[in-house]
Amino acid sequence: MRSRALAKRYARALLALAKEDGGPAAIAAALERAAAVLEAPTVAPVVASPALDTETRLTLVRKLIAALGLPKLVGNCLCLLAERQRLDLVGDLWRAYVDLLDQALGRRRVLVRSATALTDEQMRRVLDGMRRVVGGGEIIPLVEVEPDLIGGVVVEVGGVVYDGSIRTQVDRLARSMVAAGH
Numbered sequence: 634m635r636s637r638a639l640a641k642r643y644a645r646a647l648l649a650l651a652k653e654d655g656g657p658a659a660i661a662a663a664l665e666r667a668a669a670v671l672e673a674p675t676v677a678p679v680v681a682s683p684a685l686d687t688e689t690r691l692t693l694v695r696k697l698i699a700a701l702g703l704p705k706l707v708g709n710c711l712c713l714l715a716e717r718q719r720l721d722l723v724g725d726l727w728r729a730y731v732d733l734l735d736q737a738l739g740r741r742r743v744l745v746r747s748a749t750a751l752t753d754e755q756m757r758r759v760l761d762g763m764r765r766v767v768g769g770g771e772i773i774p775l776v777e778v779e780p781d782l783i784g785g786v787v788v789e790v791g792g793v794v795y796d797g798s799i800r801t802q803v804d805r806l807a808r809s810m811v812a813a814g815h
Contacts, residue, residue, distance in 0.1 A: 640725035641733075643710065647726070648733050650706055657734050663707040664727040670697060671723045680720045690715045740771040744789040748782040748798070763790060 651660040670676055679685075680693060694715040698708040714720050735742060743763050745751070751759065760772045767790060779787075783799040 636722055637725050637729070639719070640722045641729040643714075643722065643726050644729035644733055647706070647710055647730055648737070654706060656704070657737075659704060660707060661727070661731050661734055663701070663703045664723070664730055666701050667697070667703060667707060667711060668724040668727040670701065671720055677721070680715075681718075683718075687716055687718075690718070690720070694720070735773075738771070740773055741767050741790055742773045742775055744775045744777065746777045746779050746782060746787040746789075746798075748778070748780055748784050750778055751776070751786070759786060759788060763788060766790070766795075 647660065647664075648657060651657040654660075671680060680690060685693075691712060694711050695708075697703075698711060703711070710726075711720070711723070714722060714726075734740075741763075743760070745756070745759055756774065756776075760774060763772050764770070781800060783803070785798040785800075785802070787798050787801075788795045
């Protein structure tokens, strides 16, 4: 938990600097790319290794920055984290940054799970319903297909789950039948 709080502090500072620099969305994309590389199973143990001295770790990070073409602001942040042996925070930093950016822009990310891919019309109806629930604003859907839902949708926004899946309805029916002695 402490690392998430620390990552959020770095994210706040980075967002403030990105706003001054005019590119918060570009910084989010760059952080995502950096996190994907630094969290890779072949890379994470290497950059986190206590056997690496600070200068070697910084050299590796600078090569990563150049290879990914990261903005100077993200590069400076990664170098700072490398110096402090906190590169393990980059994934949490990216997620915290995106959350803060979404809040600043009035956006909500909504996880939509369905048994099959939804049509554009079905997705529009789900998102319209979510806009009414959350009070408007931009909704960014994160879509997952889960065949074991059987049918219907499960929507999660802000930690609240709205479950309209057939699987859940069947489970409720079974529990009520057991409770009634059937």
